[in-house]
Each structure stands twice: as structure tokens, then as C-alpha cells.
Amino acid sequence: MDKFVIQGGSPLNGEVRISGAKNAALPILFATILNPNPVTLTNIPELKDIRTTLSLLAELGIKADKVASGYRFDASEISSTTAPYDLVRTMRASIMALGPLVARCGQAKVSLPGGCAIGARPVNLHISGLQQMGAEVKVEHGYIVADTHGKKLQGAQIFFDTVTVTGTENLMMAAVLAEGQTVLENAAREPEVVDLANCLNAMGAKISGAGSDTITIDGVAHLTASEHAVLPDRIETGTFLVAAAVTGGKVTCTHTSAKLLEAVITKLKEAGADIQASDNQITLDMTKRKLKAVNIKTAPHPAFPTDMQAQFTVLNCVAQGTGTIHETIFENRFMHVPELHRMGADIELESNTAIVRGVETLSGAEVMATDLRASACLVIAGLFANDQTVVNRIYHLDRGYESLELKLNHLGAKVQRVSG
Numbered sequence: 001m002d003k004f005v006i007q008g009g010s011p012l013n014g015e016v017r018i019s020g021a022k023n024a025a026l027p028i029l030f031a032t033i034l035n036p037n038p039v040t041l042t043n044i045p046e047l048k049d050i051r052t053t054l055s056l057l058a059e060l061g062i063k064a065d066k067v068a069s070g071y072r073f074d075a076s077e078i079s080s081t082t083a084p085y086d087l088v089r090t091m092r093a094s095i096m097a098l099g100p101l102v103a104r105c106g107q108a109k110v111s112l113p114g115g116c117a118i119g120a121r122p123v124n125l126h127i128s129g130l131q132q133m134g135a136e137v138k139v140e141h142g143y144i145v146a147d148t149h150g151k152k153l154q155g156a157q158i159f160f161d162t163v164t165v166t167g168t169e170n171l172m173m174a175a176v177l178a179e180g181q182t183v184l185e186n187a188a189r190e191p192e193v194v195d196l197a198n199c200l201n202a203m204g205a206k207i208s209g210a211g212s213d214t215i216t217i218d219g220v221a222h223l224t225a226s227e228h229a230v231l232p233d234r235i236e237t238g239t240f241l242v243a244a245a246v247t248g249g250k251v252t253c254t255h256t257s258a259k260l261l262e263a264v265i266t267k268l269k270e271a272g273a274d275i276q277a278s279d280n281q282i283t284l285d286m287t288k289r290k291l292k293a294v295n296i297k298t299a300p301h302p303a304f305p306t307d308m309q310a311q312f313t314v315l316n317c318v319a320q321g322t323g324t325i326h327e328t329i330f331e332n333r334f335m336h337v338p339e340l341h342r343m344g345a346d347i348e349l350e351s352n353t354a355i356v357r358g359v360e361t362l363s364g365a366e367v368m369a370t371d372l373r374a375s376a377c378l379v380i381a382g383l384f385a386n387d388q389t390v391v392n393r394i395y396h397l398d399r400g401y402e403s404l405e406l407k408l409n410h411l412g413a414k415v416q417r418v419s420g
């Protein structure tokens with residue numbers, strides 16, 4: 001597996017173009033299953049997860065032609081309703097094939113997504129939502145098997161016990177072609193949910209309330225040809241801003257929006273960064289400023305995102321003072337902590353809280369990347385550390401960051417990909 005060899009110690013400086021959001025592009029790609037008419041999607045990031053999704057869509061009979069910065073989809077015929085284990089096991093987001101397949105074809109067989117390092121991540125709410133819409137859903141031989149027995153899905157009043165992002169997206173897509181009205185309560189409010197709703201509405205869906213905790217979907221009989229540009233990646237943006245802060249640099253992220261990551265920007269300012277934001281760019285300046293430790297508590301949007309937790313853990317590692325990091329979304333999202341210990345970090349882990357005491361330096365070491373954002377955190381640690389850091393198994397980074405080493409090197413970092 002590929003690894004990164006990082007020579008630390010250079011502050012990041014310059015401009016970086018932010019890609020389209022992975023977590024918006026993935027549900028939107030699955031939404032093409034719903035529409036037999038042509039759909040053009042742009043600002044699709046070049047990522048492993050996107051390639052996996054395109055392979056999965058191809059498996060279902062959907063044709064994708066490359067166009068500038070995206071793809072044109074032809075889902076006029078769905079030739080298979082099975083999402084096989086081999087493709088699904090590499091990417092949890094594949095569960096989002098379920099809702100659209102059942103809505104369009106009345107049946108689906110989707111492999112249960114494999115376990116992931118950050119927690120158990122059950123899909124019970126996706127399943128019970130479809131059952132409430134009239135589908136028979138069973139789990140057999142590792143697959144979720146759903147069938148409406150020739151009927152259309154029926155609109156339903158669905159309350160989520162826990163706020164779930166892909167659960168909200170899956171059921172919102174299913175409801176688009178259902179008979180009658182569906183109301184999703186305690187729905188996720190993430191910007192990626194709103195982007196999916198905007199994309200579906202551009203296809204002729206009738207969705208209101210996305211971005212609030214109650215989403216109403218009035219089912220329509222069919223969808224029409226459409227185009228949509230995916231919103232910028234707020235987590236990639238936040239990752240570059242933290243990398244600039246940790247290395248004491250000055251970086252402008254372009255093609256993005258501060259409105260997408262207010263909680264993150266608030267914490268970066270509290271940590272001592274100077275941040276200037278305009279319409280579609282954000283500049284973070286940390287030159288001649290001292291980083292101060294901050295307290296973080298992750299929670300569903302608009303609170304602080306769990307996908308930025310690992311990056312702020314490393315920020316606290318090298319800041320003045322002590323900061324606590326409280327993870328409330330996933331029960332096992334501190335896999336980066338033992339790796340940061342190897343680099344000399346001072347972190348005490350108590351259940352789902354990390355108490356991080358800032359240290360003057362981190363020392364380069366060989367570390368193992370576990371999940372996507374833990375990997376990003378180790379790369380940032382390597383950029384700060386003295387000497388050389390080797391981040392092994394960067395497979396996860398390629399799932400979620402487009403051309404990470406090229407973008408970092410353009411900002412003055414020294415990151416080399418070693419294939420293996």
C-alpha cells in the first residue's frame with residue numbers, strides 16, 4: 001500500500017483550490033438511480049470513493065460519460081438491483097444505493113457495509129424508514145434485501161431516534177418517487193443534505209425544509225433531465241486551514257465558502273488564527289501568532305463536525321495550554337491518539353474525551369493511518385514535526401482527499417508518495 005514520506009518544518013503558504021465535497025457528491029451520484037433522463041453533475045472530486053461509486057452505478061446498468069469537471073449519466077435502464085459485497089465493503093456510503101433502487105425498481109439487494117474503524121455504524125434507521133414506507137426489508141446472508149412486491153413506496157411520517165446524515169439522505173431519495181407525502185423528523189441538517197435536496201429539486205422533486213430538522217417530500221411520478229454542481233468540501237477546507245494554523249503559515253482556500261464551516265472557523269479564531277473570508281474564499285494567517293488550545297465537542301450540524309475532530313486533536317497537541325476534545329458521534333474515533341503518542345504528543349484518553357496538553361515539538365516517526373480523518377491528522381502532525389514522518393497505509397486519504405500531496409506541496413510542504 002502507498003505511504004507518505006513527509007519532511008516536516010515548512011510553514012504552508014499560498015493558495016489552494018478546494019474540490020467538490022465527497023459527502024455531497026456520493027449521495028448525489030446515487031440519486032442518478034432515480035432518474036431515467038440525462039443528469040449532468042459537475043464539481044465531482046477525483047477520489048477513490050467516487051470511482052467506487054461509478055463502478056457500482058455501472059454494475060446497476062447506469063452509463064456515465066466524462067464531461068468537463070464531472071459526468072453525464074444515463075440511467076434510462078436499470079439492469080441490476082444488486083449492490084455486491086466486493087464493491088460495498090470498501091465504502092460505507094454504498095448503503096445509499098438502497099433507497100433509490102427500492103423507489104425506482106421496487107426491489108434492492110445491497111450488501112451490508114463492512115465495519116469501519118470509527119464505530120459500529122449500524123443502518124437500522126435506514127431499514128426501519130423503508131419499512132415504514134411499505135417495503136418488506138430483511139437481512140439475509142450479509143445483504144439487505146428490500147421488496148415492495150410491485151407496489152410504490154408510500155409516503156410516511158418518519159422520526160429519527162438519532163440524527164443520521166446518510167439515513168436522512170437515503171430516505172429523502174426514496175421518498176422522492178413515493179406515493180404521497182413523507183415527513184422526516186429529527187433529520188440531519190448538514191450542508192450536504194441541502195445540496196442533495198437542491199439537486200433532486202432540480203430534477204423535479206418536491207422537497208422543502210432541507211437544512212432544518214423537518215424535511216417534507218411530496219412524491220412525484222417521474223423526474224426530468226437536469227444539471228447540478230456539487231458544493232465545496234467543507235472538511236477539505238477545514239483540513240487545509242488547520243494545516244496552515246499548525247505550521248504557522250498563511251493559506252487561502254479558494255472555491256469554498258466560510259458559511260459551510262462556521263463552527264470550525266469560530267474555533268480556529270479562538271485558537272488565535274487571523275481569518276478573513278469573502279464570497280468564495282477563506283484566508284487563514286498564523287504568521288507571528290501563537291496557537292492556543294481549544295475545547296471541542298462534536299455534534300450534528302451546525303455544531304462542530306466529527307470529521308474535523310482528529311485535525312483539531314493535532315492542533316491542540318502543538319498549542320499552548322490544555323484542550324479537551326469530546327467526541328459524541330462515533331464511539332471509536334480516537335485511533336489517531338496512539339499514533340500521535342508515537343510522535344511525542346501528550347494526550348490522555350478518558351472514554352470519549354481526549355485531554356490534550358500542548359508540547360513544543362513533535363518528533364517525526366513511522367505511523368499508521370487508520371481512518372480518513374485520522375490519516376489527515378497524522379499528515380498535519382508530520383508537516384509540523386521535526387525530521388521525517390512516514391504515514392503508512394494512506395489508502396483512506398485517497399478515499400477522501402483529491403491530490404492531497406500535490407496540493408500540500410504546492411503550498412510548500414515536502415510530501416512524497418511512495419507506492420508499495
Ligand SMILES: CC(=O)N[C@H]1[C@@H](OP(=O)(O)OP(=O)(O)OC[C@H]2O[C@@H](n3ccc(=O)[nH]c3=O)[C@H](O)[C@@H]2O)O[C@H](CO)[C@@H](O)[C@@H]1O
Pocket residue numbers: 023026092093119120121122123124125126162163164165166167306307329330331
Ligand atoms: C458519506 C457521509 O456522508 N459520511 C458522513 C456521515 O456518515 P453517516 O451518515 O454514516 O453517519 P451518521 O450520521 O449516520 O451517524 C451518526 C450516528 O448515528 C448512528 N446511527 C446511524 C444510522 C443508523 O441507522 N443508526 C445509528 O445508530 C451512528 O452509529 C452514529 O453514531 O455523517 C457522519 C457524521 O457527521 C460523518 O462522519 C461522515 O463523514
Ligand SMILES: C=C(OP(=O)(O)O)C(=O)O
Pocket residue numbers: 023091092093116307372373400
Ligand atoms: C467518515 C467519513 O466518511 P465515510 O462516512 O465515507 O466513512 C469521513 O468523510 O470522514
